Amino acid sequence: MTIYALSSGPGIAGISVIRVSGPKTKDVIVNLTQQEVPEPRVATLRKFSKINSNEIIDEGILIWFPGPNSYTGEDMAEFHVHGSKAVVDSIQATISKVDNCRLADPGEFTKIAFQNGKINLLKAESISDLISSETEIQRQQAIKIMSGKSSEKFNSLRSRLIKILSNVEGKIDFPEDDLPDDILENIHTEVKNIKNEIEKILNDQKVGERIREGFKIAIVGPANAGKSSLLNYLSRRDIAIVSEIAGTTRDVIEAHLSLDGFPVILSDTAGIRESKDEIEKKGIKLALNKAENADLNIIVIEPKSVDFTDFFNEIAIKKAIMVVNKSDLGVNEVSQEIKKYNPIFISIKEEKNLDKLIDLIKESLKNKFISSEDIFITRERHRFNLKNCVEHLKNFQEKKFIHDFDKGAEDLRLASRHLGMIVGKVDVEEVLGSIFNDFCIGK
Numbered sequence: 001m002t003i004y005a006l007s008s009g010p011g012i013a014g015i016s017v018i019r020v021s022g023p024k025t026k027d028v029i030v031n032l033t034q035q036e037v038p039e040p041r042v043a044t045l046r047k048f049s050k051i052n053s054n055e056i057i058d059e060g061i062l063i064w065f066p067g068p069n070s071y072t073g074e075d076m077a078e079f080h081v082h083g084s085k086a087v088v089d090s091i092q093a094t095i096s097k098v099d100n101c102r103l104a105d106p107g108e109f110t111k112i113a114f115q116n117g118k119i120n121l122l123k124a125e126s127i128s129d130l131i132s133s134e135t136e137i138q139r140q141q142a143i144k145i146m147s148g149k150s151s152e153k154f155n156s157l158r159s160r161l162i163k164i165l166s167n168v169e170g171k172i173d174f175p176e177d178d179l180p181d182d183i184l185e186n187i188h189t190e191v192k193n194i195k196n197e198i199e200k201i202l203n204d205q206k207v208g209e210r211i212r213e214g215f216k217i218a219i220v221g222p223a224n225a226g227k228s229s230l231l232n233y234l235s236r237r238d239i240a241i242v243s244e245i246a247g248t249t250r251d252v253i254e255a256h257l258s259l260d261g262f263p264v265i266l267s268d269t270a271g272i273r274e275s276k277d278e279i280e281k282k283g284i285k286l287a288l289n290k291a292e293n294a295d296l297n298i299i300v301i302e303p304k305s306v307d308f309t310d311f312f313n314e315i316a317i318k319k320a321i322m323v324v325n326k327s328d329l330g331v332n333e334v335s336q337e338i339k340k341y342n343p344i345f346i347s348i349k350e351e352k353n354l355d356k357l358i359d360l361i362k363e364s365l366k367n368k369f370i371s372s373e374d375i376f377i378t379r380e381r382h383r384f385n386l387k388n389c390v391e392h393l394k395n396f397q398e399k400k401f402i403h404d405f406d407k408g409a410e411d412l413r414l415a416s417r418h419l420g421m422i423v424g425k426v427d428v429e430e431v432l433g434s435i436f437n438d439f440c441i442g443k
Helices: 025-033 085-096 108-115 122-132 136-146 149-173 181-202 207-213 225-233 278-293 316-320 353-369 378-399 402-423 429-438
Strands: 001-007 013-021 044-049 056-063 077-085 101-103 214-218 253-259 262-268 296-301 320-324
Touching: 001 025, 001 085, 001 108, 001 149, 001 353, 013 085, 013 108, 013 316, 025 044, 025 056, 025 077, 025 085, 056 122, 056 207, 077 085, 085 101, 085 225, 108 122, 108 253, 122 149, 122 402, 136 149, 136 207, 136 262, 149 316, 149 402, 207 262, 214 225, 225 253, 225 262, 225 296, 253 429, 262 353, 320 353, 378 402
Parallel strands: 001 101, 214 262, 214 296, 296 320
Antiparallel strands: 001 013, 013 077, 044 056, 056 077, 253 262
């Protein structure tokens, strides 16, 4: 099947790009241009017409990419036309009339590229991340993964495991042959080294996920302390309703921001207080859950607020900035219990010390995004497979004797499989290839 789709953004534009990929790509070119295909990878000016008609749709640039030297690995073409809806719709309607051509599913061009071995799963995911990136640090991370360093690391670890597995499999298949003692010792040493390297990658404070998904900041505190006003100020727009009536905010209101290039998800929450209102109680429960799961809490109180820190667990308090709002009304009434948290005194109404608060937030962001590792885990899928790999390696380490190697081989096989699943490469035949290369089996 040949697929086609608009690859540039929808809407009016100077240029729109329509991409076609599949065995019928040549037929599409011939039908639309009424000429033979142009030179490969050369931008060629052509008129595009409706099929079986002299009616010209548009004049634009055609680029022909014969497979396998294309993004998808198949015959592929790009039609660069004027970016009006009428032109794009007419071009796509004409392509649809070619036999075995259909509109592409979301991400299908990249899926075909993966299936044809042009890219691995990590690169496919990084392409999606690059398209979705909204901040500079997200773009940098996507490009870093696209460069292949993460793939090289995971493939290297996997190759080392397969090498170990080939030795173990060789002993199982040829039990009469004794393996040298140093090989047995090296097997356990190498397994330990690989496990330690993976654990080091896992111990990343989830920096990669924070960059990709956004740094979660929860604005929490008692009712009517100015939480919604702070959300609106930091967002530079009116997102939340601000009222002197306590309990106005009952649900969680989120805003996606970029602070100095760092992606941030800012959440305004219900005021925390004792309440008999069932709806408000649910909002307060959501607020406490947000505080527990946030990367940073901004606890907003006012000078007259009593100590209410018992509402929060110790973890939520440790990852918090204590803020006393409405400092223009005086700060003499702030309790000693609150002062021990070294609060910053602000006035949203008079925009006092808000620059200092923003600097504190930025400093916290920078600290959280620091990682000594160049290999970032950007998805839970990666973390899940790495954790499972470590567990299987631990299971192997418990098998100390030769007669346990048949069970140990399964541990290594599963460990290498989980590494392979990260880059989308799982091939048991590689184990046989390694055996043939390293053992004189056919002697």
